Every structure is written in C-alpha cells, then in structure tokens.
Amino acid sequence: MRAEILSIGTELLLGQIVDTNANYLAQQLPPLGLDLFYVSQVGDNLTRLAAAFRQAVDRSDVIITSGGLGPTEDDLTREAIADVFGEQPRVVPELEAHLREFFTRRGRPMPERNVKQATLIPSASVLPNPVGTAPGWWVERDGTVIASMPGVPHEMHKMWEEQVQPRLAQRISGGAIVSRILKLIGIGESNAEEVVGDLTHSINPTLATYAKPDGIHLRLTAKAATRAEAEALLDAFEPRVRARVHEWLYGTESDTLPLVVGAMLRERGLKLATAESATGGQLASLITEAPGASDYFVAGYVVYSAQAKRALGVSAETLERHGTVAQATTQALAAAARQRAGADVAVATTGNAGPGASEDKPVGVLHVVVDLDGHQLCSETRYSTTRTEYKRRGALDALYLLWRELKRDP
Amino acid sequence: MRAEILSIGTELLLGQIVDTNANYLAQQLPPLGLDLFYVSQVGDNLTRLAAAFRQAVDRSDVIITSGGLGPTEDDLTREAIADVFGEQPRVVPELEAHLREFFTRRGRPMPERNVKQATLIPSASVLPNPVGTAPGWWVERDGTVIASMPGVPHEMHKMWEEQVQPRLAQRISGGAIVSRILKLIGIGESNAEEVVGDLTHSINPTLATYAKPDGIHLRLTAKAATRAEAEALLDAFEPRVRARVHEWLYGTESDTLPLVVGAMLRERGLKLATAESATGGQLASLITEAPGASDYFVAGYVVYSAQAKRALGVSAETLERHGTVAQATTQALAAAARQRAGADVAVATTGNAGPGASEDKPVGVLHVVVDLDGHQLCSETRYSTTRTEYKRRGALDALYLLWRELKRDP
Numbered sequence: 001m002r003a004e005i006l007s008i009g010t011e012l013l014l015g016q017i018v019d020t021n022a023n024y025l026a027q028q029l030p031p032l033g034l035d036l037f038y039v040s041q042v043g044d045n046l047t048r049l050a051a052a053f054r055q056a057v058d059r060s061d062v063i064i065t066s067g068g069l070g071p072t073e074d075d076l077t078r079e080a081i082a083d084v085f086g087e088q089p090r091v092v093p094e095l096e097a098h099l100r101e102f103f104t105r106r107g108r109p110m111p112e113r114n115v116k117q118a119t120l121i122p123s124a125s126v127l128p129n130p131v132g133t134a135p136g137w138w139v140e141r142d143g144t145v146i147a148s149m150p151g152v153p154h155e156m157h158k159m160w161e162e163q164v165q166p167r168l169a170q171r172i173s174g175g176a177i178v179s180r181i182l183k184l185i186g187i188g189e190s191n192a193e194e195v196v197g198d199l200t201h202s203i204n205p206t207l208a209t210y211a212k213p214d215g216i217h218l219r220l221t222a223k224a225a226t227r228a229e230a231e232a233l234l235d236a237f238e239p240r241v242r243a244r245v246h247e248w249l250y251g252t253e254s255d256t257l258p259l260v261v262g263a264m265l266r267e268r269g270l271k272l273a274t275a276e277s278a279t280g281g282q283l284a285s286l287i288t289e290a291p292g293a294s295d296y297f298v299a300g301y302v303v304y305s306a307q308a309k310r311a312l313g314v315s316a317e318t319l320e321r322h323g324t325v326a327q328a329t330t331q332a333l334a335a336a337a338r339q340r341a342g343a344d345v346a347v348a349t350t351g352n353a354g355p356g357a358s359e360d361k362p363v364g365v366l367h368v369v370v371d372l373d374g375h376q377l378c379s380e381t382r383y384s385t386t387r388t389e390y391k392r393r394g395a396l397d398a399l400y401l402l403w404r405e406l407k408r409d410p
Numbered sequence: 411m412r413a414e415i416l417s418i419g420t421e422l423l424l425g426q427i428v429d430t431n432a433n434y435l436a437q438q439l440p441p442l443g444l445d446l447f448y449v450s451q452v453g454d455n456l457t458r459l460a461a462a463f464r465q466a467v468d469r470s471d472v473i474i475t476s477g478g479l480g481p482t483e484d485d486l487t488r489e490a491i492a493d494v495f496g497e498q499p500r501v502v503p504e505l506e507a508h509l510r511e512f513f514t515r516r517g518r519p520m521p522e523r524n525v526k527q528a529t530l531i532p533s534a535s536v537l538p539n540p541v542g543t544a545p546g547w548w549v550e551r552d553g554t555v556i557a558s559m560p561g562v563p564h565e566m567h568k569m570w571e572e573q574v575q576p577r578l579a580q581r582i583s584g585g586a587i588v589s590r591i592l593k594l595i596g597i598g599e600s601n602a603e604e605v606v607g608d609l610t611h612s613i614n615p616t617l618a619t620y621a622k623p624d625g626i627h628l629r630l631t632a633k634a635a636t637r638a639e640a641e642a643l644l645d646a647f648e649p650r651v652r653a654r655v656h657e658w659l660y661g662t663e664s665d666t667l668p669l670v671v672g673a674m675l676r677e678r679g680l681k682l683a684t685a686e687s688a689t690g691g692q693l694a695s696l697i698t699e700a701p702g703a704s705d706y707f708v709a710g711y712v713v714y715s716a717q718a719k720r721a722l723g724v725s726a727e728t729l730e731r732h733g734t735v736a737q738a739t740t741q742a743l744a745a746a747a748r749q750r751a752g753a754d755v756a757v758a759t760t761g762n763a764g765p766g767a768s769e770d771k772p773v774g775v776l777h778v779v780v781d782l783d784g785h786q787l788c789s790e791t792r793y794s795t796t797r798t799e800y801k802r803r804g805a806l807d808a809l810y811l812l813w814r815e816l817k818r819d820p
Binding site: 012013014015016017018019020022023024025026027028029030036037038039040041042043045048210211274276279280281282283284285286287288289291293294297298299300301302303304305306307308311341342353354355356387388391 | 422423424425426427428429430432433434435436437438439440446447448449450451452453455458620621684686689690691692693694695696697698699701703704707708709710711712713714715716717718721751752763764765766797798801
C-alpha cells in the first residue's frame with residue numbers, strides 16, 4: 001500500500017524548525033508493510049493545504065499528517081480535509097466537554113476558539129490525545145485513510161504508538177503488527193548485517209538494521225491475527241537473533257548505554273571516575289545523561305592542559321617522554337583519576353580533536369583507557385570528522401569500552 | 411517569486427536521514443525575496459522524480475534541489491530534469507577532463523560510471539563543486555530556474571553560498587543581495603524584536619530575527635546593483651542595529667560563544683576552571699568546542715556526588731546547611747575550583763536536571779556562579795524541559811554568565 005506524509009506548518013517553510021516528525025514516521029512505516037512514496041511540507045494556507053490533500057488522496061492509500069490541529073486561525077488541517085471531502089465539521093458535545101475538563105484540571109478557562117478542536121466531519125473519528133488539547137482525526141473514505149496528528153513531537157509519538165499504529169496494523173494485516181528493538185554497539189552496520197546473515201531473509205518476523213547515533217538498531221517485526229500471537233512469534237525469533245549478536249548487544253527499546261552502564265555499576269557497587277583530555281567533558285556529560293548517576297559517578301576531571309594532568313597525578317616524566325596524546329599518558333591518567341577519586345573504575349581519554357595537529361600526533365587520534373581495580377584495557381581509534389562529532393563519538397566509544405570491560409568481568 | 415525545494419533520495423523516505431538540507435535552504439530564501447510554498451522529499455525513482463519536477467515547473471519560478479547527482483544508477487536528478495524538458499544529456503569533454511583530474515589528484519582511477527557526472531543538457535550550465543565529484547546543474551528554461559546541488563550537506567552549503575545564492579540574487583534583483591548575521595545571547599526572541607523595534611520595518615536593508623539553539627540571530631540583508639553597494643548599505647545600517655543590542659551581542663557570522671569567551675580569556679591571560687554538578691560535564695564540553703581551549707581552560711571538575719564536592723573543598727557544614735542544590739553551595743564550589751586549579755576565574759553549577767525532585771529542590775532549578783578573582787556573580791534559573799536539554803541550555807547559560815562578567819570587567 002502507498003503511504004504519504006504531510007507535515008503541516010509555515011514554520012517548516014521558514015526554516016524555523018527541522019521536520020523530525022516526517023523522519024520519525026518514515027521509520028515507522030516499513031514494518032507495517034507501507035511503502036512511503038511522498039513526503040511534503042505544506043504551509044498554513046487553506047488553498048495549498050487542500051490541494052496537497054487532494055493530490056494525496058488521488059495517489060496514496062494512507063495519508064499521515066502532523067501539525068495544524070491547534071486552536072488558532074492558522075491551524076487548518078481539519079478545514080482542509082473537510083474541504084477535500086465536501087463535508088461539514090460539527091462540534092461534538094462529548095469532545096467539547098472533554099476539552100473543557102482538560103482546561104478545568106489545569107485551573108484555567110478554555111478560550112472559546114479552542115471549540116474547533118472538538119469538531120469532526122462524518123467520515124472522521126477521534127484519536128484521543130492524553131497529553132495535549134488537540135485530538136487527532138482518523139478519516140476513512142472511499143478506501144483512503146487519513147490519520148492526522150498534532151505537530152508537537154511527544155504528542156505525535158504517543159498518538160502514533162497508542163492509536164494510529166494499531167489501527168493501521170489492523171486495517172493492513174487484519175491483525176496486529178508488533179516490533180521490538182535490539183541495540184548494538186561496537187559493530188558497524190555492514191558487519192552487523194553479515195552477522196545476522198540469513199535471518200534478514202525471514203518473512204515473519206522480519207529483521208531490519210538501522211545505523212543510529214548510538215549504535216546499530218535491529219528491528220524485529222511480527223504480524224499475526226492478535227497481538228499475543230505476534231508476541232509469541234517474536235519470543236521464538238528473538239533468541240535466534242540474540243545468539244548471533246550477544247557480543248555487541250547492550251539493550252532493547254528505550255535502553256541507552258549510559259543507563260545500562262549505570263545499572264551495571266550500581267548493581268555491583270562500583271564507583272566510577274573519569275579523566276578527560278580529548279573528549280573535554282563530553283564523556284562525563286554522557287554518563288550523567290542517566291538520572292541518579294551520582295549513585296556511582298564520584299568524580300570527573302577535565303584535564304585539558306598539561307598542568308591539569310600533572311595536578312591529577314601524572315608524572316612529569318610520563319608527560320615528557322610520551323607527550324599529552326599517548327597510550328602511556330592515558331594509562332597514567334586513568335590510574336591517577338581512580339586513585340584521586342577513590343573509585344573502583346576510571347575511564348581516561350587523550351587525543352587530538354583537531355582541526356590542527358599537535359605534538360606530531362595526527363588529527364583525529366583518540367586513546368581510551370579503562371582502569372578497573374588496576375587492570376587496564378586500552379584502545380586507540382582514528383576518526384575523520386568534525387571536532388564536535390569527534391568528541392561525541394569518542395565519548396560513546398569510551399563508554400563502550402567501559403561496558404565491554406564490565407561485561408567481561410562480571 | 412515562488413520557490414520550491416525538492417530533497418532527493420530514498421534514504422529520506424526510509425527515515426535513515428533527517429532532511430536538514432531543506433531546513434538550511436528554507437532559511438536562505440526569504441532574504442532573496444523568494445516565497446517558499448512547497449517542500450517535498452522524493453525517492454530515487456525516475457517516474458516519480460520526473461513527476462515531481464513537472465509539477466514544480468508548473469507551479470514555481472525557482473526550484474532548488476539537493477541530492478541525486480552521484481554516479482550510481484540510483485542518482486537520477488539529471489535524468490529527471492532532461493526528461494521533463496525533453497532534452498538529451500551529453501558528456502562535456504572539459505567536465506570529463508576535470509573529473510578525471512579530481513580522481514588523479516587522489517591517486518585512484520575514475521570509475522567509468524562517474525562519466526555521467528560530466529553531462530549537461532542544452533538548457534543547463536555547470537555549478538562547480540570544489541569539494542566533491544558531483545557538479546551541480548543550473549537550468550534556465552521558459553522563465554523557470556532549476557538549481558540542482560549535491561545532497562552531502564557541506565558540499566551543498568558551499569555550492570549554495572558561492573554559486574547559487576549570487577546567481578539567484580542577480581536574477582531576482584538584477585544585482586547583489588548580501589546578508590550579515592549578528593548573534594545575541596541572554597535575551598528571548600520577543601524581547602529582541604521589541605529592542606530592535608522600528609528597524610524591523612526597514613525596507614533595504616531588511617532586518618529579521620531567528621531563535622537558534624545558541625541564542626537569537628539577527629539577519630541584516632541589503633540589495634543593490636553591486637555587492638560593494640550592498641555592503642555599503644549594510645555598513646550604514648549595522649551600527650544602528652548594534653546600538654540597540656550591544657548588551658547581548660556576542661558575535662557575528664561563524665562566531666560561537668565558546669570561541670568568543672575563549673578569545674577574551676586568552677587575550678587577558680586569564681585561566682579558567684569549572685566545577686559542575688547539574689550540567690554534568692556539558693559546560694566543560696562546550697568550552698572545549700573551541701580549538702586551543704587548553705591555552706586557558708586549566709581544569710574542569712565534574713562533582714556529581716556530595717563526596718566529590720567535599721573532595722574539591724566544599725565544607726561539610728555548607729553542604730549540610732544548604733544542601734547540594736543551593737546558591738551558597740554553588741558559590742563554595744566556584745571558589746574551591748578556582749583555588750584548587752590555580753585559576754583566575756571559575757564557573758560552578760548545581761541544580762536538579764530531573765526527572766525526579768531531590769532534597770525538596772524543584773525539578774529544573776539551576777544555580778550558576780562565576781567567581782572572578784573572588785568577586786562572585788550568581789544566577790538562578792528554572793527550566794521546564796528534558797534532562798538532556800536542561801544540561802545543554804544550562805551549560806550555555808553558565809557560559810553566558812561568564813561572558814557577561816568578562817565583558818563587564820574588561
């Protein structure tokens with residue numbers, strides 16, 4: 001079936017916001033068996049918006065929109081759909097009551113213009129919005145489906161997951177379509193594809209790989225008559241996938257590497273310290289993405305200057321002999337940070353984020369050392385990227401090395 | 411004039427990449443006097459791509475595209491344009507020679523399929539690409555302009571700035587259109603609009619405000635017969651704008667706050683230290699975005715735990731009396747960091763990034779203290795956002811406070 005996405009709002013055409021909604025939705029469609037052929041951004045103009053809907057109805061089976069459901073005169077998604085189908089929006093008393101209640105709970109009166117958020121046309125039913133004032137519209141007419149959701153990303157994600165995805169799955173497959181995500185780190189996309197090998201040819205469940213900023217995601221998707229049957233198919237398939245990728249598998253669904261590493265440290269009662277030169281604080285910042293990181297993250301040192309490395313406890317001799325960018329110096333930093341902080345494990349980084357070379361060390365080199373009770377694990381990598389991206393990837397790779405060491409030594 | 415953007419590539423429809431090119435281009439069009447009515451993402455399919463071009467030619471005066479100019483069979487932008495205009499692409503010998511030279515300089519032979527990157531149709535001229543193999547196409551036919559650029563963002567930006575923007579300016583205004591950016595921090599968008607007031611009604615140059623992740627940008631744009639005349643108009647206008655916003659003005663064009671603060675510290679020979687609780691390393695990471703930060707950034711401490719705050723030199727009494735999230739504790743942290751690092755100036759943060767409350771301190775509160783030679787500047791802010799965004803904005807606000815203090819005390 002042919003799917004089409006319309007992202008609605010003049011702010012998109014002025015470049016004030018990036019259309020991340022279309023990207024989110026585009027990723028959600030393949031597991032449903034929907035082919036996405038058209039994505040457009042349309043402004044808050046009734047003529048052009050109605051024309052976009054008319055074209056979409058002509059060429060696509062499923063039209064998914066975000067934006068234009070607010071209460072102002074510029075919010076025209078409802079009006080455009082009504083116009084295309086020649087139907088009249090009418091206020092639905094129960095929706096209006098529900099909306100007034102939303103405002104009452106927040107202790108303020110409902111502006112009268114919000115009443116238009118309580119309207120429907122005969123071909124539309126309501127998609128509840130538990131986290132905002134704008135309900136969505138689910139429209140079915142002449143074999144075409146339109147699912148219109150709010151533009152605020154977290155409202156849209158929730159409505160997609162709870163309302164639109166299950167309805168589309170039911171409509172398309174006559175049953176349920178369920179996905180699970182496995183997250184890998186320390187492996188590239190093409191290697192990951194090689195490792196899962198023939199499993200990518202599985203028909204039901206299917207298996208797809210995605211390269212993401214935090215590693216490789218594997219998406220396992222099953223179709224069945226009921227949700228329970230789809231889950232059962234996944235229960236049988238998932239262990240086969242896990243067996244291939246266990247070496248790199250750090251989590252599922254909403255897991256993140258900082259959360260996973262944090263849980264390992266907390267569980268084992270290990271205290272963590274960092275000493276960062278090359279990553280300049282980015283590693284500490286990544287670690288503290290996990291709420292409650294103060295349980296295990298006892299101290300971070302950003303030792304950008306040679307003076308700061310000395311002050312932490314790296315000897316003048318080490319610095320002189322090896323320079324500030326070197327494995328030996330990184331090892332000394334990790335040991336010093338662990339001792340200074342009274343921690344059980346420390347991670348240290350040195351390197352050259354560029355843009356210029358320094359000390360004859362090439363641009364892009366990164367040394368990471370994990371020191372766990374005096375046992376040290378070292379890595380050297382070379383990145384060819386911007387300074388910002390070097391720091392981001394370097395911090396992630398440093399945390400990956402820590403994860404590997406914690407996993408190796410349970 | 412009506413403008414339209416086509417972003418070309420199946421990876422966009424699969425959600426593998428976010429279309430940041432359309433966002434970049436959308437921001438570039440208003441200063442040229444172009445109204446952007448349509449933005450679409452189209453896959454690598456000749457029929458659908460040609461249909462998208464045909465529709466664009468029917469309804470828009472200027473069509474700007476990115477992507478689909480590579481050497482593979484999936485790169486179909488040239489073929490689609492040729493199809494719409496019924497023209498034949500032919501290899502241009504000079505372009506082919508130039509392309510072969512590009513590969514020779516990199517020490518490898520040119521794959522034969524790359525020859526198609528050396529083709530043009532009669533209505534097209536070439537847009538040179540000094541940083542990649544894919545030249546762009548500038549097509550003029552029947553009053554319509556098509557500017558096709560590569561999809562790789564840094565190649566596209568360069569081609570836009572050096573080739574497409576000046577050609578469009580010449581075509582639209584018969585002369586040159588020149589923009590300058592002034593960057594503000596510590597002021598919101600609506601306040602900034604109030605402060606510049608009547609200057610936003612100026613016709614030539616024009617003045618527009620943009621809310622960006624690093625503050626408010628003001629764009630001053632002048633049109634004139636020549637570039638020199640446009641620059642002269644800006645030379646006269648810019649001081650009037652600066653006079654209104656000097657309090658918040660930290661830079662122009664490619665300046666960033668880390669670069670600007672770094673230059674102030676370097677010039678005055680001041681050494682900087684940080685002590686971060688709430689921002690968890692993000693402030694150090696922001697400071698080290700500036701190359702050469704080791705010249706002035708002597709030490710960063712990430713003191714997420716009470717233990718680490720004690721170890722840095724905050725007294726048990728202070729922690730007990732005020733808690734870990736408090737102005738007094740932040741002041742003690744800043745003083746301790748400055749002394750421990752032997753620095754002239756220190757910035758400290760405490761707060762609660764959420765999601766849970768702690769110590770009865772509300773979620774989202776952030777204390778920042780700048781300590782310059784013992785003179786302390788304090789701020790307290792409350793954010794209502796995610797943990798990640800709290801840290802990002804908190805680090806920026808902390809750096810802003812440092813910038814204000816350095817500016818105040820030259």
